[in-house]
Amino acid sequence: GAVVSQHPSWVICKSGTSVKIECRSLDFQATTMFWYRQFPKQSLMLMATSNEGSKATYEQGVEKDKFLINHASLTLSTLTVTSAHPEDSSFYICSARDRDSTNEQFFGPGTRLTVL
Amino acid sequence: GQNIDQPTEMTATEGAIVQINCTYQTSGFNGLFWYQQHAGEAPTFLSYNVLDGLEEKGRFSSFLSRSKGYSYLLLKELQMKDSASYLCARAGNNRKLIWGLGTSLAVNP
Numbered sequence: 001g002a003v004v005s006q007h008p009s010w011v012i013c014k015s016g017t018s019v020k021i022e023c024r025s026l027d028f029q030a031t032t033m034f035w036y037r038q039f040p041k042q043s044l045m046l047m048a049t050s051n052e053g054s055k056a057t058y059e060q061g062v063e064k065d066k067f068l069i070n071h072a073s074l075t076l077s078t079l080t081v082t083s084a085h086p087e088d089s090s091f092y093i094c095s096a097r098d099r100d101s102t103n104e105q106f107f108g109p110g111t112r113l114t115v116l
Numbered sequence: 117g118q119n120i121d122q123p124t125e126m127t128a129t130e131g132a133i134v135q136i137n138c139t140y141q142t143s144g145f146n147g148l149f150w151y152q153q154h155a156g157e158a159p160t161f162l163s164y165n166v167l168d169g170l171e172e173k174g175r176f177s178s179f180l181s182r183s184k185g186y187s188y189l190l191l192k193e194l195q196m197k198d199s200a201s202y203l204c205a206r207a208g209n210n211r212k213l214i215w216g217l218g219t220s221l222a223v224n225p
Binding site: 034042043044046049091093104105106107108109110112 | 149151156157158159160161164203212213215216217218
């Protein structure tokens with residue numbers, strides 16, 4: 001149980017385009033999902049907290065107009081990187097928390113974004 | 117990470133035991149997690165401690181002392197596949213996880 005999927009696993013795009021990443025909880029309902037970014041050899045950096053049916057809460061320094069988050073259902077959250085630039089190239093990881101659990105977060109496999 | 121300290125790198129030998137320490141800020145504490153992360157992959161859950169003491173799970177054990185703001189992850193009978201980054205994370209009042217920078221463990225033959 002507690003499986004989280006992400007799609008796509010990797011994506012290469014041109015500078016200026018937008019990329020959408022999906023995060024799904026497959027066998028549980030997630031009222032809260034988290035979006036992280038991780039650069040090589042660095043720790044996870046929380047970008048935003050996504051709550052079902054409400055606006056996402058962004059961490060300081062993260063542009064909400066550039067990283068659009070939609071949590072339309074209890075099993076799906078999406079992150080759209082708008083007008084991507086090479087510096088947005090990173091490993092994007094989502095996690096989900098079962099609404100009935102404690103604090104444990106279940107991680108998706110991650111999405112490797114490369115912007116040319 | 118925010119007030120979470122763990123060593124940057126450690127090296128150990130196959131078959132040995134290694135202890136990875138983590139200290140954290142105690143205010144608003146709601147549990148301590150350990151995750152394992154292999155290069156290029158997402159973190160995988162190892163353990164969760166919310167009460168003091170040692171939790172054993174196979175070759176891996178995790179210890180917590182809430183009064184000292186201290187935890188450690190103990191890995192026994194090390195295997196080459198245990199070479200990875202080990203992340204310590206604290207759950208706060210707002211239920212977000214605050215992550216340490218991770219300890220990169222290299223297991224040598």
